[in-house]
Amino acid sequence: MTRSMDGPETSHVVLCAPPVSSVLRPSLALSLLKASLAAQGVPARVVYACIDFAERYGLDLNEALAEDLPTHLLAGDWLFAHLLDTHPDPEARAAHEAAIAGYAHAGLWARMQRVRADAAGFVDAVARDILADRPMLVGFTTTFQQTAAALAIAAAVKRLAPGVVTCIGGANCHGPMGRVLVEVFPQLDYAFTGEADEAFPAFVADLRAGRPPSAAGVVAQGMAERAPAPLVDMDRAAVPDHDDYFARLDRAAFRHAVAPAIMIEASRGCWWGQKNHCTFCGLNSAGMSFRSKPAERVRREIAGLSGRYGVRRFLLADNIIALDHVRHVFGQLDSDAPAYRMFCEIKSNLNEAAVRTLRRAGVSWVQPGIESLDDRVLRLMRKGVDALTNVRLLRLCREFGVGAVWNILHGFPGEPAEAYRQMADLVPLVEHLRPPTSVSAIRLDRFSPNYEQAARMGFERVRPAPAYAALYGLAPDRLADLAYFFEGEARDLPGHDYVAPLKAAVAGWQARWYGGREVPELRAERIGPMTVLKDTRGAAAAPWRILDDDEVAVLEAFRTQASIPVRLARLQTDRAMSDPAAVFDRLRDWQLFLVLDNTALSLVVDGRLAEGKPDRDYPWGHADLDGLDSENRMPAGSADPDAVTERCDNEPV
Numbered sequence: 001m002t003r004s005m006d007g008p009e010t011s012h013v014v015l016c017a018p019p020v021s022s023v024l025r026p027s028l029a030l031s032l033l034k035a036s037l038a039a040q041g042v043p044a045r046v047v048y049a050c051i052d053f054a055e056r057y058g059l060d061l062n063e064a065l066a067e068d069l070p071t072h073l074l075a076g077d078w079l080f081a082h083l084l085d086t087h088p089d090p091e092a093r094a095a096h097e098a099a100i101a102g103y104a105h106a107g108l109w110a111r112m113q114r115v116r117a118d119a120a121g122f123v124d125a126v127a128r129d130i131l132a133d134r135p136m137l138v139g140f141t142t143t144f145q146q147t148a149a150a151l152a153i154a155a156a157v158k159r160l161a162p163g164v165v166t167c168i169g170g171a172n173c174h175g176p177m178g179r180v181l182v183e184v185f186p187q188l189d190y191a192f193t194g195e196a197d198e199a200f201p202a203f204v205a206d207l208r209a210g211r212p213p214s215a216a217g218v219v220a221q222g223m224a225e226r227a228p229a230p231l232v233d234m235d236r237a238a239v240p241d242h243d244d245y246f247a248r249l250d251r252a253a254f255r256h257a258v259a260p261a262i263m264i265e266a267s268r269g270c271w272w273g274q275k276n277h278c279t280f281c282g283l284n285s286a287g288m289s290f291r292s293k294p295a296e297r298v299r300r301e302i303a304g305l306s307g308r309y310g311v312r313r314f315l316l317a318d319n320i321i322a323l324d325h326v327r328h329v330f331g332q333l334d335s336d337a338p339a340y341r342m343f344c345e346i347k348s349n350l351n352e353a354a355v356r357t358l359r360r361a362g363v364s365w366v367q368p369g370i371e372s373l374d375d376r377v378l379r380l381m382r383k384g385v386d387a388l389t390n391v392r393l394l395r396l397c398r399e400f401g402v403g404a405v406w407n408i409l410h411g412f413p414g415e416p417a418e419a420y421r422q423m424a425d426l427v428p429l430v431e432h433l434r435p436p437t438s439v440s441a442i443r444l445d446r447f448s449p450n451y452e453q454a455a456r457m458g459f460e461r462v463r464p465a466p467a468y469a470a471l472y473g474l475a476p477d478r479l480a481d482l483a484y485f486f487e488g489e490a491r492d493l494p495g496h497d498y499v500a501p502l503k504a505a506v507a508g509w510q511a512r513w514y515g516g517r518e519v520p521e522l523r524a525e526r527i528g529p530m531t532v533l534k535d536t537r538g539a540a541a542a543p544w545r546i547l548d549d550d551e552v553a554v555l556e557a558f559r560t561q562a563s564i565p566v567r568l569a570r571l572q573t574d575r576a577m578s579d580p581a582a583v584f585d586r587l588r589d590w591q592l593f594l595v596l597d598n599t600a601l602s603l604v605v606d607g608r609l610a611e612g613k614p615d616r617d618y619p620w621g622h623a624d625l626d627g628l629d630s631e632n633r634m635p636a637g638s639a640d641p642d643a644v645t646e647r648c649d650n651e652p653v
Contacts, residue, residue, distance in 0.1 A: 013037060013044040013204060014135040016126070018142070018149035019053035020076025022066040023252075024621025026245030028263040028317055029141050029170060029196075035238035036201045042208075045133055046244035049126045049153065050146075051252055056122060057115050059254045060625045064108055065145075072443055072485040074467040075100050076145030079116050081471040083123060083152040084185070088473030096470030119152070127156035137165045137207060139200070142172040147181075148471060155187040165189050165207060169196050172484060175446065179219045180481040184474060190220045194228025195268075197237055234268065234293040239301055246309055254623075261313035261343075261621035262305050266329065267292035270319045272347060276382050278369075279457060280409065282445025282484070283319050295328035306338060312362075315620045316344040320369075326354045330361035343619040345369065348393040349385050352559075355396040356609075365403040365619055368393050370436075372408055373426060374419040375596065380412040382449075388561040388601045391594055394433040395602075399609040404434050408506070410499045411441040413458025417494035420502045427505040428539035429591055429603060432522040435509040439502055444486040451486055462488035512538075522592070524555065525607035533604070539591045550575075554583045558593060561601040 015034060017027040027046065034044045054062035069075045078100060081088075101109045115122075130138055130153070138157055140150035154166045168181060169192030178191030190213065192199060199215035206213050213220070217228025231237060242262060249255055271290040273281060293301075306312055321344050333340060340362030348368040350358075358366070370390045372378050378386060397404045410420065444451045444462060454462045464483035468474075472482060513519055520537045524547065531552050533545040547555075553575055557567050564584065571580040584600075587593060593600045616622070 012133050012135045013042060013137045013139065014047055014130045014133050015044060015139045015141070016047045016130060016150070016153060017050050018126075018140060018146045018153055019050045020062065020065045020079070020145050020149070021050045021143070022063060022621070023048070023051045023054045023059070023249070024063070024258060024623060025261045025263050025315055026240075026242040027141055028240055028265065029143075030139075031240035031242045031245070031263075032197060032238050033139070033200050034244070035241040036197060037204060038241065039238065040201055040205065042201075042204055047126070047130055048245055048248040049129075049149070051245075051248050052126060052129075053122065055252050055254065057118075058111070059257060059623055061108070061111055061115070063623055063625075064104075065112075069100070069103050071144050072465045072467065073100050073103065074145045074148075074465075074471060075104070075112070077148035077467070077471050079112065080119050080123070080148040080152045082116065083119055083155070084148065084472070086471070086473040088470050092466060092470040092473075096467055099466070123149070123152045123156050126153050127160055130157060131161050131164070135164060137167065137204065140166070140168045141170040142168060143170045144172070146170070147172050151181075151185050151187060154185075158187045167191065167203075169193075169200070176481040177446075177484065179225065180478055182220055184478060184482075190218055192228070193217050193219055193225075195230045196228075197231045199228065230289065230291075231268070232291060234291045235297055237265075237293070239304065240264070242305070242309060257624045259313065259617065259622050259624075260311060261315045261619055262309060262311050263315050263317050264298075264301060264305065265293075265317040266298045266325055267318045267320075267322045271322070272320060272384060276384055277449055278382050279412070279449045280371075280381060280442045280445070282448040282451065290322075292322040292325065295325060295332075298325065298329045299332060302333070302340070306340070312338055312340050313617065313619045313621060314340060314342045316342065318345060320345055320347055326350070326357055330363065331357050333361040341617050341619040343367070347385070348390050350393065350396075352396055352609075355393075355400055355402065359400040359402050363402065363619075364617075365405060366397065367405045368397075370394070370404075370406040370408075372419075373423050373430075376419050377410075377412060377415050380415055381409070386596075388594060388596055388599060391430060391433070391603070392561060392601055394430070395605060398433050399605050405437060406434075407436045408439045408502070409442045410439065410502075411490055411493070413490040414492045415494075417498035420499050424501040424505040426594070427502075427509050428537060429594060431509045431512055431537050431539075432520040432603075432605065435513055436506060439499060439506050444488050446484045446486065454488060458491045459488040460491060462486055521605070522603055523605045523607050524552070535590075537591075541590045545590075550577055550580070550583045551587060553577065554580060554587060555592065555602045555604050558600050558602040559606070561599050564595070564598050564600050567600075 015030045017030055030046045034046055037044045065076050104112065140154060142150050150168055157164055157166060166188050167190040168188055173181060173191050173193055175193060178193035182188045182191045194217040196217065199217045202215040203213050203218055216226040219225050249258065249260060267290065269288050269290040274288050274290055277288070302314060342361070342363045343365045344363055345367045348370055371381060371383060373387045373390055375386050394404055444454065444459060450457050450459060451462065463486060464479045465485040465487055468479050468483045472479065474482065518536065521534050522537055523534045525532050531547040533547050535543055553571065557571055568580040568584060571577050588595065592602065592604055594603055
């Protein structure tokens with residue numbers, strides 16, 4: 001037991017969710033740890049400093065930083081890194097700020113500089129809030145761009161109450177990242193380098209009893225490291241306690257503008273990755289092995305959390321949903337009462353029945369991990385699917401009213417330029433399907449095969465993303481241990497502009513969907529005895545057609561991709577169709593099929609299946625920023641305008 005401030009001994013634990021992270025949902029990690037401690041009779045409180053940040057500086061600013069700016073820029077860390085005792089290179093710092101300013105519009109960049117000037121006051125206020133509980137232990141979580149704020153708050157806590165024990169965990173601490181944090185930053189006493197469901201409660205028990213930490217995965221200065229042990233039996237995981245999140249959100253000035261979601265997890269790891277790790281994926285680190293909760297437990301947890309907090313939006317934290325959960329979890333959820341809205345990550349090879357089941361359970365948005373529409377590039381990624389499978393999933397999502405969040409990646413060693421030209425040519429055929437969010441060069445993320453086996457995968461000169469040197473100014477070996485995001489040169493790329501045609505085509509695709517005009521359609525609808533085809537794509541041969549029975553039958557035959565000669569032969573036998581090849585050729589001329597090699601897939605949306613468009617009640621939570629004050633809520637006089645001007649002048653952007 002230790003003393004904090006000048007008060008009596010206490011065993012209270014405070015867990016902090018630092019900025020910058022979205023305030024639209026609670027921290028699953030901290031909610032799980034709080035519940036695990038409660039099971040041992042240890043009181044804990046979660047301090048949502050990220051909500052404090054959004055209230056002080058503006059909800060719109062917080063969400064822009066957390067959700068919109070590229071994560072590898074670490075823009076949220078930039079706001080607090082100057083409070084740390086590090087000495088970054090001025091040139092690296094200036095280049096990093098120029099990179100952030102290149103993505104942030106002028107108004108956002110100006111507000112960010114004002115926040116940075118006020119950061120010390122914010123950090124002090126959070127530290128004093130934490131210490132109001134007179135805790136013996138303060139723990140921080142860090143994922144993506146929360147590390148610098150966590151370090152700054154931890155330093156303020158130590159300054160005000162040196163006897164308080166501090167620790168840090170989360171995705172930014174896995175592997176060597178946690179050890180370098182405790183070795184470089186004295187404000188941290190311990191770090192957790194893996195899943196902490198069992199390690200953290202054991203650590204707290206040791207601390208309360210005055211024993212040295214014994215749990216695997218806990219590191220400290222001079223402490224021998226033991227590999228963390230992932231939670232094997234997911235039924236042993238705690239039910240998250242989100243009370244502190246909802247209590248803090250209810251006190252926020254912007255509460256009326258936020259429709260929150262609840263994060264839950266039904267599984268951990270990746271059942272595909274444990275067989276064939278996608279080359280660019282850095283998720284899971286040592287926890288790739290797939291583990292899932294019993295289906296009945298998942299259903300009970302969803303119902304219990306929804307009833308407890310009055311929330312029907314759920315964001316599944318699973319990297320990929322368990323296949324048996326499609327039937328035994330989602331297949332038994334009633335979408336009418338209580339009308340859940342859910343988001344989950346899936347593999348794109350789910351069939352029509354599975355997508356229908358998810359939609360009827362309330363899954364209104366998915367992330368299907370598509371990444372490319374070219375078989376050659378998909379093989380380089382080790383995705384285990386082909387382009388036609390990906391397009392079929394997009395069509396199924398359009399049919400059932402499920403939003404799909406996906407992107408196209410490029411930059412894989414040895415990828416052919418022709419792949420990107422052909423994808424550009426493909427766009428006019430599929431522009432009635434939801435477009436990708438971006439066409440982006442791959443990062444080298446820690447724990448991915450592209451990073452861990454860089455030379456064998458075809459990458460050279462691998463080094464941490466420039467943001468780390470600009471923020472932390474450590475020796476190269478220390479930066480390499482601290483970083484999660486890396487960059488490198490891929491061998492055997494065709495040239496610097498080979499992706500340009502695809503980027504231009506996707507920009508046009510996005511404009512047709514989001515530019516205020518009607519979304520393109522390719523849809524067959526039964527109207528009385530007729531089947532009417534509506535086609536408003538750029539590739540349309542005609543906007544309206546009446547399809548005869550043979551044409552409908554051929555389209556039906558290729559709803560799932562199939563060999564053209566095999567499927568046509570079956571049509572000729574089963575339907576006694578006189579010349580199915582001629583019908584197929586006619587429909588192909590109308591651009592109703594996607595044909596790759598000798599395999600075809602119908603692109604036509606079946607109007608009989610359509611269950612509406614994805615609603616705007618986004619399952620991952622959303623904020624209505626209309627009418628909110630777009631200026632930050634920084635207290636008057638808290639920042640020196642001259643200092644901000646000087647910073648702008650001396651650090652060009």
